[in-house]
Every structure is written in structure tokens, then in C-alpha cells.
Amino acid sequence: MKTCQNCGYQLDDYAVSCYNCGAPCPNSNYQQTPYQNNPYQQQNPYVPAEKPESPVLAIIAIIIAFFIPIVGFVCGIIGTVKYKASKNKTMSIIAIVVSIVMWLVNIALLV
Ligand SMILES: [Zn+2]
Known part of the structure; x- marks a missing residue:
């Protein structure tokens, strides 16, 4: 026996919904069988299966x-082309900006 969570009515174990108030019974095995979800669950792994980019x-x-700076600049360019994740792309752009800034600083120091 189980009890309706909505009204407290005594129900059989196999009841899908309450006889008294009609509320669905969350403990029911009939409602928890994931037959409807299975096709989606089988397809899903293919979508997020991509490894997070290093x-x-x-x-x-x-x-x-x-x-x-010149090496960092080239690596940054390669990164922006190669990376798909926006976080990594952003870091590559930062590398390019840093290399340009350092380049200018080096030039300024030489002059
Ligand atoms: Zn009920």
C-alpha cells in the first residue's frame, strides 16, 4: 500500500493516479519507466561527446x-584559428594583444 501525496488517500501499489483526487503518483513504476526518453538519451551522447579543448x-x-612576442603572436593566431571554444579563442586573442603590447614595449625600450 502507498498513500496519495496530495490528499493522503490509501492506494494500491500499482496505482498510477489517486482514486480519490486524481493526482499522479510519483512512486508509480508505470510513470517512471523511461521508454519515451530512451531515444533521446541514446542520441544525446553523440552531441556533447566532444572533448573539452585543451x-x-x-x-x-x-x-x-x-x-x-613574435612567437606568442604566431601561437595566438594559430589559437584563434584552431580553437572553437570561445574561452580558448579569447585567451588566444589575449596572447596576441599581450605580444603586440610587449612588442611595442620592446621597441620603446630600444628607442
Ligand atoms: Zn489523492
Whole structure:
């Protein structure tokens, strides 16, 4: 036996909805069988199966940009082309900006 969560009416274990008030019974096995969801659950893994992109290139590009701006600049360009994740793309752009800034700083120091 189980009890209706809505009105407290005593119900059989196999009841799908309350005999008294008609409220659906969440404990019912009939409602929890995921037959309808299965096709979607089987398709879903293909969609988010993409591995998260490694941000290593973008991080290295930013670090190198401080020391060897031209290399950081090139790595940043490669990153913006290669990366699809907006976070990694943004970091690549940061690497390009940093390398340009460092480049200008180096020139300014030389002059
Ligand atoms: Zn009820």
C-alpha cells in the first residue's frame, strides 16, 4: 500500500493516479519507466561527446608573448584559428594583444 501525496488517500501499489483526487503518483513504476526518453538519451551522447579543448596552446601563447612576442603572436593566431571554444579563442586573442603590447614595449625600450 502507498498513500496519495496530495490528499493522503490509501492506494494500491500499482496505482498510477489517486482514486480519490486524481493526482499522479510519483512512486508509480508505470510513470517512471523511461521508454519515451530512451531515444533521446541514446542520441544525446553523440552531441556533447566532444572533448573539452585543451587550453594549453593559448596559455603557452600568453606566457611566451611576454618573453618572445613574435612567437606568442604566431601561437595566438594559430589559437584563434584552431580553437572553437570561445574561452580558448579569447585567451588566444589575449596572447596576441599581450605580444603586440610587449612588442611595442620592446621597441620603446630600444628607442
Ligand atoms: Zn489523492
